[in-house]
Amino acid sequence: MNKTIYIFYPIIALLFCSSCSSKQKDAKSYLSAAREFYQSGNYESAKLQIDSIKIKFPKAFDEIKEGHMLMQQIRTSENQRNIAYCDSMLQVTNAAIEKAMLAFSLQKDPQYQEIGNYIPKLTPSTQLFTRNTLRSGVSEDGKIYLESIVVGQNIGHQQVRASLSDGSYAETLPVTSDGLNYSFNTIEGRYEIVKYTGKDENGVSNFISLYKNEPITIQCIGRKTISFSLSKNEKEAISQSCELSSLLLERERLKLEKEKSETLLRYLQEKAADK
Template identity: 40%
Template sequence: MKKTKHTFILLLVVLGIVSCGERKNSLATEYLIDIHSLYQNGKYEAALQKIDSIQILFPKAFQEIKDALALKQEVRRASDEKQINNCDSLIVAYQPKIDSIKKLFTYRKEKEDDYGVYIPKTISGNTPNVNTLRSGVNDNGSMYIESVYIGGQIHNSIKVNTKDGKFAETLPIEGDGFVFRFNHMGKQYEIVQATSVHDNGLANFIFAYADSPLTVTLKGKNTTSFALPNIQKKAIADSYQLSRLMLQKDSLATAKDKAQMRIKYLNAKRDSIPVVLPSSLQEKK
């Protein structure tokens, strides 16, 4: 009697395990169906996330895992094709804006220079005769703000503040290529150039508060302050807009190139050609 009872209990346990296994496989199948549905509805990132998790959730659902991994390459391809189309649309939208704002600038490039610079027409004249800020945008979209001080002061940072105490200040600026000192027409000039390395939010701050009174403080061995005229504020704000548009367009072009390279890699992999995808093009996880 006792043996029969033990056998009955063991049978119930086995049936429970089988039932549980079937239930897990059923859930894995439903999970795979959800992945297909996400893929078919263009929700590629969500589909990829589910594919990456199916092996963890259902480690013994071998067929479902195999099917999901096989689908993964097609989801990636579709995701990259969508990204290429999106990039093309946005690039087309950005270009007229860039062309329009470039009309506010003068383009300069000397023979010995590696790149040209877009200078706001309103401040593109000769050497200034007062302390000021001026700006420009390089061919690659990077922006700079430079302070011009006339006199003997040595400064290495630029601070701009509003009347109510809000401010932005560059990091310390030192070294050849960023600090220029010279004499011109009997006056001593000091020009300190803040690039994206030193900017520390200065350009964005001036852009955000271009309609407010702003005070510039040049800090160094001595301190000099002056009001920033509207013409300079607008020139810097225009430079900031041009830089942002150019950088965004360049970022889109880079994203498109990477997507195209990944598709090329996936095609080669599908055709069993041993191609190694550069780490810089691999999708971040």
């Protein structure tokens, strides 16, 4: 009986050591795979391998520690790569913005405005109050807006609808705010101007840009409703505004993305220096 026990314990110990060794070997294989993925630039797969070590081998302390150190290297490389990508895309975007700007004039009074507006040259201000129209513009920070102008009629309009011949349409939300919806009279007649920005614009400019090669009817809706057709230049101007807005917003997104990566990179470098 005692002899059996003496033989049994060494076998258990041997099996336990073998199991530990096997687990350690498996943990090392995950770590090795993580390093290979890291070297090839496949950072997501490398991080998955490191996470698997912690989940599957919670007692493989050496491998977990090495995995943590490798994870810091991966995050550093990720942010360095992201900064380089943003720099590259900013060059492309800035070149596209510079080209698009040729079709616009900047309107800005530094005394009263912190942010000016880019106005398409196809819709000059000198022609604004000669007929009913829908014009567009883009603020310097990339926000598009539409302005409906009704000349010589008192309809109290608050919104516009852009329609195609097949009945499909897009319309703004009603705008009643002072400063965005106003009217005035001169010796030459009455004028109503409504400005649609942000959620109030409601995608009407994109709708017009998408269907700029088709006839588009604009309805100005208020106590009464009037209709007019957009000219080729008016549609093209709105399309140009959509493009410029998209480019300016993309530039701001890239700048923010780069700034986030630079902040994270500084944090990782400072953390590494403290060790």
